[in-house]
Amino acid sequence: xxxxxxxxxxxxxxxxxxxxxxxxxxxxxxxxxxxxxxxxxxxxxxxxxxxxxxxxxxxxxxxxxxxxxxxxxxxxxxxxxxxxxxxxxxxxxxxxxxxxxxxxxxxxxxxxxxxxxxxxxxxxxxxxxxxxxxxxxxxxxxxxxxxxxxxxxxxxxxxxxxxxxxxxxxxxxxxxxxxxxxxxxxxxxxxxxxxxxxxxxxxxxxxxxxxxxxxxxxxxxxxxxxxxxxxxxxxxxxxxxxxxxx
Amino acid sequence: xxxxxxxxxxxxxxxxxxxxxxxxxxxxxxxxxxxxxxxxxxxxxxxxxxxxxxxxxxxxxxxxxxxxxxxxxxxxxxxxxxxxxxxxxxxxxxxxxxxxxxxxxxxxxxxxxxxxxxxxxxxxxxxxxxxxxxxxxxxxxxxxxxxxxxxxxxxxxxxxxxxxxxxxxxxxxxxxxxxxxxxxxxxxxxxxxxxxxxxxxxxxxxxxxxxxxxxxxxxxxxxxxxxxxxxxxxxxxxxxxxxxxx
Numbered sequence: 001x002x003x004x005x006x007x008x009x010x011x012x013x014x015x016x017x018x019x020x021x022x023x024x025x026x027x028x029x030x031x032x033x034x035x036x037x038x039x040x041x042x043x044x045x046x047x048x049x050x051x052x053x054x055x056x057x058x059x060x061x062x063x064x065x066x067x068x069x070x071x072x073x074x075x076x077x078x079x080x081x082x083x084x085x086x087x088x089x090x091x092x093x094x095x096x097x098x099x100x101x102x103x104x105x106x107x108x109x110x111x112x113x114x115x116x117x118x119x120x121x122x123x124x125x126x127x128x129x130x131x132x133x134x135x136x137x138x139x140x141x142x143x144x145x146x147x148x149x150x151x152x153x154x155x156x157x158x159x160x161x162x163x164x165x166x167x168x169x170x171x172x173x174x175x176x177x178x179x180x181x182x183x184x185x186x187x188x189x190x191x192x193x194x195x196x197x198x199x200x201x202x203x204x205x206x207x208x209x210x211x212x213x214x215x216x217x218x219x220x221x222x223x224x225x226x227x228x229x230x231x232x233x234x235x236x237x238x239x240x241x242x243x244x245x246x
Numbered sequence: 247x248x249x250x251x252x253x254x255x256x257x258x259x260x261x262x263x264x265x266x267x268x269x270x271x272x273x274x275x276x277x278x279x280x281x282x283x284x285x286x287x288x289x290x291x292x293x294x295x296x297x298x299x300x301x302x303x304x305x306x307x308x309x310x311x312x313x314x315x316x317x318x319x320x321x322x323x324x325x326x327x328x329x330x331x332x333x334x335x336x337x338x339x340x341x342x343x344x345x346x347x348x349x350x351x352x353x354x355x356x357x358x359x360x361x362x363x364x365x366x367x368x369x370x371x372x373x374x375x376x377x378x379x380x381x382x383x384x385x386x387x388x389x390x391x392x393x394x395x396x397x398x399x400x401x402x403x404x405x406x407x408x409x410x411x412x413x414x415x416x417x418x419x420x421x422x423x424x425x426x427x428x429x430x431x432x433x434x435x436x437x438x439x440x441x442x443x444x445x446x447x448x449x450x451x452x453x454x455x456x457x458x459x460x461x462x463x464x465x466x467x468x469x470x471x472x473x474x475x476x477x478x479x480x481x482x483x484x485x486x487x488x489x490x491x492x
Contacts, residue, residue, distance in 0.1 A: 083468075102348070109475045111467060144469045181492040183429070221357060221491040222329075223390045229355045233482035237491070240483030245467040246427040 008048040008060055008079075013041050016138050016149070021053045021075060026064065028072045038066045049073055052141075054149045057081040083147045086243040087190045089114040089169075090235060091161065093197035094125035095227050103228040104133045108140035108150050110235045111243065116192075117155035122199035128155055158205060167213035172238070174230050176200055179217030182234060186242035193238065195231040254294040254306055254325075259287050262384045262395070267299045271321045272310065284312045295319055298387075300395045303327040329393045332489040333436045335360040335415075336481060337407065339443035340371035341473050349474040350379045354386035354396050356481045357489065362438075363401035368445035374401055404451060413459035418484070420476050422446055425463030428480060432488035439484065441477040 015033055029037070037043045043063045051073070052058040058080040061073040090112050094100055107115060115137070117128055134152050141149050165171060172185065173194035194209070201209065209215050220230055220237070239245050261279055275283070283289045289309045297319070298304040304326040307319040336358050340346055353361060361383070363374055380398050387395050411417060418431065419440035440455070447455065455461050466476055466483070485491050 106475055106478075109469060109471050110479060111469055144471060146469060181486070183486045183491065219491060221485055221489065223355060223357055223392060225355050225390060229352055232352075232478060233356060233485075236479035236482035237486030239467055239479075240427070240429045240486060243467065245429065245465060245483070 008050060012048045012050050013037060013043070014050040014052070014058075014142050014145070016142055017051050017053055019053060020055050021051060021059050022056070023075060023077065025075045026072065027075075028070055030070045034069060034071045037063070038071045039068060043071065048076075050079065051075070052082075052147045054147070055082065057083075058147045080147055085111045085113050085146070085148055085150075086188075086239065087113055088235065088238060088243065089116055089192040090231060091116045091118045091171075091192055091194040092231050093118050093120045093123045093195065093227065094128050094155065095198060096125060099226070099228045100125075100128075100133065101136050103231055104136045104152075105140040106228075106232040107235055108137045108146065109144045110232065110239055111146075112150050112235060114151040114153065116153040116161070118158050118161060118194070119155050120158045120197050121202045121205060122197045124197065124199075130154070159208065162208055162212045162215075165212050165214060169214055171209070171212060171215045172218045172234065173209050173215060174220055174225075174234060175206070175217035176224075177206070177217070179219045182218045182220065182237045183241045185216050185218060186238045188242045191238065191242070193231065193234045195227055195234065198227055254296060258294045258296050259283060259289070260296040260298070260388050260391070262388055263297050263299055265299060266301050267297060267305050267321060268302070269321060269323065272318065273321075274316055274318045276316045280315060280317045283309070284317045285314060289317065294322075296325065297321070298328075298393045300393070301328065303329075304393045326393055331357045331359050331392070331394055331396075332434075332485065333359055334481065334484060334489065335362055335438040336477060337362045337364045337417075337438055337440040338477050339364050339366045339369045339441065339473065340374050340401065341444060342371060345472070345474045346371075346374075346379065347382050349477055350382045350398075351386040352474075352478045353481055354383045354392065355390045356478065356485055357392075358396050358481055359394075360397040360399065362399040362407070364404050364407060364440070365401050366404045366443050366451060367448045368443045370443065370445075376400070405454065408454055408458045408461075411458050411460060415460055417455070417458060417461045418464045418480065419455050419461060420466055420471075420480060421452070421463035422470075423452070423463070425465045428464045428466065428483045429487045431462050431464060432484045434488045437484065437488070439477065439480045441473055441480065444473055 047063045049061045060076045064074045065072040169190040293309045295307045306322045311318040415436040
């Protein structure tokens with residue numbers, strides 16, 4: 001049983017703030033974060049808050065002043081440096097709203113380093129609300145104790161990504177035509193997982209993927225997985241065998 | 247590239263029917279399945295349908311007659327025998343509605359054999375709608391090509407389950423206090439994964455789990471996973487290393 005520090009208590013609210021944090025800093029939050037801390041969590045002066053900035057790590061802060069509209073926090077000290085998550089990217093074709101939100105949440109919880117939306121020939125969703133996806137990633141990072149947010153890339157065309165692919169980064173793609181067991185090809189270090197759209201890759205796309213240096217077709221078992229299930233399952237399988245579950 | 251049979255086409259609707267199927271059988275469906283096949287899929291006489299009954303396997307059927315309210319199908323022949331999924335059980339504490347529905351869907355897609363809701367000291371959800379959960383499992387089985395539904399048990403108290411636990415079935419429980427890497431302890435054959443409630447197990451419960459013959463504490467990495475994420479990730483990790491992804 002690892003000893004959990006007495007302070008701050010595990011129930012301490014945890015929040016991402018998009019500005020560099022430092023010792024002794026005093027910051028005032030308004031809008032949603034202020035409402036959450038002051039009105040939902042009902043924090044009072046002296047109450048602890050955990051903050052992370054995706055730059056310097058996680059900090060312990062203390063409520064200095066709280067009104068209904070704004071809350072002022074004073075940084076007490078550093079709790080943890082910024083983490084290094086395993087160097088795993090997820091390349092995924094956009095899927096419909098509820099399911100892609102879920103995918104971003106789960107990929108973040110599972111420790112993905114980078115999220116790369118991919119436009120394929122059968123991609124049905126053409127417009128993607130990156131702000132909404134980023135909000136889901138932030139919320140997931142807050143609750144799962146990450147100190148580093150996943151990088152969320154702008155959508156890119158599959159062909160362009162493949163032409164410029166860094167051969168030293170294995171590109172594990174779920175091949176409905178069958179591939180190698182994930183556990184047999186997953187290796188610690190840089191890697192990427194590529195999941196196709198609901199309709200799957202076209203034969204032309206699959207041929208181009210296979211020609212890409214570093215590409216390895218993998219199997220996720222005999223069942224037909226939804227795109228978001230395949231993505232989360234592949235990340236979990238990779239983390240279990242080559243990531244930081246060890 | 248595995249050759250996909252020309253008939254029936256991959257787009258053929260796939261449906262679970264809760265009655266034993268056999269060659270030459272003629273069956274008439276009404277209600278939701280009839281509405282789905284006749285009005286949503288707009289099937290006409292002669293169109294193919296795939297049926298499975300969780301007993302004999304999967305069958306090819308042909309539409310004999312379709313009205314707005316009822317559809318009559320004639321079984322043409324057997325497509326596949328009923329599958330044997332890996333012998334993996336999931337013991338999970340009920341969580342709130344949307345997330346438990348999602349968990350049942352994902353566990354089914356990932357090939358779980360049995361779902362056992364567990365009542366723990368910190369379980370907040372006391373009433374569980376098993377019919378709704380079963381409907382989600384059926385829908386997931388239909389879309390992921392399973393020919394066997396997961397067994398959905400009635401909720402049981404953790405203490406009772408542990409006292410009667412079959413020692414020959416490893417009980418892999420996600421231990422927030424830290425455990426062995428899943429990939430190091432996952433073995434082919436009978437196994438079970440136990441995931442606690444959002445609030446975690448109590449110290450008393452954790453002690454009882456540790457005393458249970460066959461219990462093995464596992465680690466799912468350094469991040470704090472939501473209950474449903476931990477369950478899906480553990481199933482995926484187990485399938486990747488000890489299940490039928492190989």
